[in-house]
Amino acid sequence: MTRQKIVRIGLSASVIGISLILLQRLLVPKYVTDVVEGRMIAEYYEESDKDHDVIFIGDCEVYENFSPQVLWDDYGINSYIRGSAQQLVWQSYYLLEDTLRYEQPDVVVFNVLAMKYNTPQNEAYNRMSLEGMRWSWSKVLSIEASMTEEENLIEYVFPLLRYHSRWQELGKDDITYMFRTKQVSFNGYYMRTDIKPAENVPEGKKLADYTFGDNAYLYLDKMVQLCKDNGIRLVLIKAPSLYPYWYDEWDEQMEQYAAQNGLLYVNLLEAADEIGLDYSRDTYDGGLHLNLYGAEKTTRYLGRILQQEYGLADRHQDARLEAEWQAKAAAYEAEIQRQGGYKEP
Template sequence: MQHSKVKAAVKTVCLVLSLLLVFSGFHQVFRFKYTDGIYGMDRFYALEPNTVDVLNLGSSHMFVDVNPAVLWEDYGISSFNLGGSSQPLWNTYYYLKEALKTQTPKLLVLESFGASLPFEYSDPGNIIKNISALKPSANKLAALQVSVPEGEWLGYGLEFIQYHSRYKQLAKADFMGTGVAENPQLFLPVDENWMGGMTFLAVSPFEPVSIPASDARSPLLPKTEEYYRKIIELAQSEQIPILIFTSPYFWYSEKQSLYHEAAGIAEEYGVPFLNFNEDYAKTMDWSTDFADVGHMSYLGSEKFSHMLAGYLHVQYTLPDRRGDTDYAAWEENAAFYRAALENHSLTSISDVETYLNTLVALPETYLIFLSLDGNYMASPYDLRAGLEKLGVPRVDSGTPGAWVHSGGALVTGFHGSGPYRWSSAEENDDLTVDQTGLYCNRTNYKKVADGLNVLVYNRKTATVADTVGFSAPAGAAPVR
């Protein structure tokens, strides 16, 4: 009898453990992994303890405008952007409390957009982005209670209610556990060493906006002011210096008096407050530096990050971690950022000769697939001569062919109508060239029937950097 009870208990325990394992796997795949509020906290948890010297906090005005890769490249600053979209200051406060469980930063940098937000509760999407990544704890419970109206706690506390039906939205990144932007075509991709900076690829020219000369102050919302003060007081109780700044953006003048109030409160605590809006017309280029009315483009972010890095270097004693193997993740993040930016630069080239010259200079981390197809001889630009720069032997007039190039040399090549086939199994992707086209994961990226087709794969970023066809009948115009 006793044996039967033990056997039944063991079966029950095994069943419970099995169900927990199944649910854990379900949770890891189905949970949201947005880079503007969830994947950043995932990455933060993965960092080695006490490696973040500068913790950057706030909304997208922080994590889009400030690039940790630039701070690292300039001065070896190991920084991390920890925030969420339209993050209210109560969420920033609980993010800070969570961060201090594993990190002891030498400086906190708070972007102040959250002080200007006009609401007591975020919209549902941003509530999810700002609380769901927190690990179960008393801190997360407190964040939930202040972020969500009381009658809605259960719906946000049991997260599977939010994501259980998103099976139609599942993508490769969900199974790999990597972050993805809500609109990935607008941002550079990220990797497993990401330090929280989102890079906006759009460039939107604007007319300069004049900032009125005013010292007027308007009170912050009581809830906002409460948590603004709590952030400052928590930093000071932990004896961590804090710098507060306002990032440049177009709607500033509408909320200028709120930022003046935030600056005044900071002054009460002896905390420096930098308002980059009051003087940013002298430092920013309105025609190139913004992606939209609220965020900087990758060009503006680079410029602004260089400026901020220089200020931090002069005003604070921060170690240069470059060359320290304990901080290799920051070096990898910077290298990935540069590689991803190089990918983007390819997509902006429209002239075939310039494009081929650029391919010649790419490092060996790139795998370049090329094919001459159909009536490519109709091109006014000599495509065969252009390919010779990449080591491709000149084929007979009108003869089709395909080649693979990497690191300044040909890997393989074929000419004639085929059949032929060459494949490369990369870390996350399968690449193939045959007589029918250029493939990544069985998707054919052949763009034109008559002309030159190109697929460029970057092994560093593990992504297709660019696919383009130069149409011979259209004067070698690019087709993407």
């Protein structure tokens, strides 16, 4: 091969590679202003020190209802939420597997609402849960387990194939955040300070069958086993969201499951009064998710349980961690102010 040919091939390959990378960066959704949920999974990897005592795993009922900042401030517990919108049980399992590549927490808290889903649901939510994961075998298996019929693995490997037609809807964010990004969560917590009282929360419709599906149980079993193998205490919780409706039959199944597997199961919905939740003030969307006030109350309540049950040490004495959390607290406070500050009842 002549020198000229080698140069030509090298140049062509560079042009192709660079242009495709640029196009992909331009066209993939940035998830920084509108649908920030798509950014949360990826933010975990940016944590400088992955040495968490508690990892929350689950759907919006974890990333909107618990504040790691409060867990630190009140109990000295270092925690992180690995949650995304409609995160399915198998996605949570593989996300936990992925997390264990970086650290070994003492406690994993899993929100059980996702047990209601036994099959892949929605491509948009899949994307938000899966795209942020770093490539690993866990991610591949999670994609395989999550894909709806219309999806294809190659579109996860090369997102440009999925988002190629987004050129019609490009906005300012797509340029601004082409090479950088913006923090959207606080250790995985999605903060909202606005208030929309819960009114006329609908009763759950009668179901033909209340039994959780085999596939959901399979991955919950795997999660239990994974925690056992790694010496991690698994806690099952049901967050205190009023909707989607949490049936008594579902609750019984979870209680039984926890008892059979020697796990702690906490239904925070039933403990709403004890927590002090006021659904006319503590939710920002009519009871689906808690706002900052509701989340802080719920976190305090759960933090007490975690400390009592598992004797998690107060790590405020760790100067390095303390410094990190102080910086996070400043950002946390700034976000509260950006959203209009604490609203008095």
